[in-house]
Amino acid sequence: MKNVLKIALGILTSIGGFLDAGAIATSSEAGARYGFRLLWSLAFGTLCVVFLVEMAGRLAAVSNHTVADAMRERFGWRFFVFPLTAELIVDLFVIASEIGGVCLALQFVTGIAFRWWAFPVALLIWLFIWSGSFSFVEDSTAILGLVTIVFVVAVVKLHPDYHAIGAGFIPSMPPKDAPSYWFLAVSIIGAVISPYLLYFYSSGAVEDKWTEKDLNVNRGVSVIGMGFGSLVAMAVLVVAAQTLLPAGIGSDRYEQTPLMLSMVLGKTGFYLFAASVGIACFGAAVEASLSVAYLTAQSFGWTWGEDLPPKDDARFAMVYTVFPILAAAVTFSGIDPLKLTLFSMALTVVILPILLLPMIVLMNDEKFLKSHRNGWLSNAVGVVVVVVAIVLSVVAIPLELIGG
């Protein structure tokens, strides 16, 4: 029973870390422009993230070290300062995108322009982290996040051609404008593999005092949690392909995105769309803000813990107080939230190798993993992920310029 409860962590992680502004934006755009053709990219990203999350959890459970702790210890400050700085910069834009997503949802419902919501939303994020314990944050986002299942319901109601969906899992050449097709494929992978997820997840495992006994839970959480997030993201893609594509509506203009559910479920669909986007992005913003605080505190050895009263870990609390405000300022500047999201996804892809390569080395270090080092399968997937990450980080910027 306790193990079942622990899987809640995975569901939160999947909703917050998997289904976020990036995943929703890239999946709906992929569906609206290329039908089911980019499903393979989503599936590939999911496979990678399942393995990476499992590794982060295993590292924490066996060594009692979070990813940040282990990276600094293993590779030293002179190396660690680079992934640390890169991650902090990327996280600022990621949180700004997530806040932008929540703001857009509020704009859909109230009609008040999104930028005015930026600071109130940041305050709400802070309040959530400030007053909640780790399990409160975990469980409440998980339960609220269940609303996103509406996309799966919409797929069932649309009676899509399941054979055609199946064909989408086999990579195929694009019908037209190849650069934007590939750019979108890269963005999807960037949206699915969120580095903050790994820092967050390993910190959560340490907060929950995982030990080697929890390795099975960890495996279940990675597969079920990430699988759930992926299923919903795929549903978003399929719904967009079934509604926006035939109607000739690109999803590059955010005002039109709610149409994908209101065409299926009417006015209720419109509200459910707003609720799904708002909640998924809010969960991701909470998780990413907390993740920044974990990362900073662990980098410098401060006291940290979401269950402690904020006064007892003042520097940790300071980080999750300041970061959402800075991010809200970016959102408030009025940059198109969709463009901001695609930009931060491309940025994420650029920094992926500098995180993932050391991660794979770490997972083979006996000092940390004892007898639970990576097996051949994890290492094979790890090598593929790193190679793909390097290729993607090189092509991401040129592709954004040509195809974005």
Add this chain to the structure above:
Amino acid sequence: MKRLQLARDVLDQQLIDRYECNAGKVDGIGLELRDGEPPRVAFLDMGSDVLARRLSPRLERWLQALRKLIGRKTPEPYRVEWSKVVKIANAVTIDIDSDRDAPNHVEHWLAEHLIGRIPGASREKKKKEPEQHNQ
């Protein structure tokens, strides 16, 4: 005897004080050079200056210049005598009270002037869990 590698097993490790609180990281290791005898480990170094110096001496000078500019004194480098090291395992345990002894002024300042003043800052977030029984 277990072999200990300073760079691998000590440098950049988490520091834990005598009350099992996080007390920072081992940012540097100081050696004492002695006439006619081999050098020996003297202390653990901590603090932002040490971190800056490890990246580049110029960065350390900039950091000190910046401090001067905003009118702050350069703090004494914080050092933990090697003899205070109690245990080196998953973390480095040192026999100090980090709340009083470690370079914790930022934490204290924040706790007193900023974070501590926000309502709810001292509230226990979670009920103490009863001791867990192993099934």
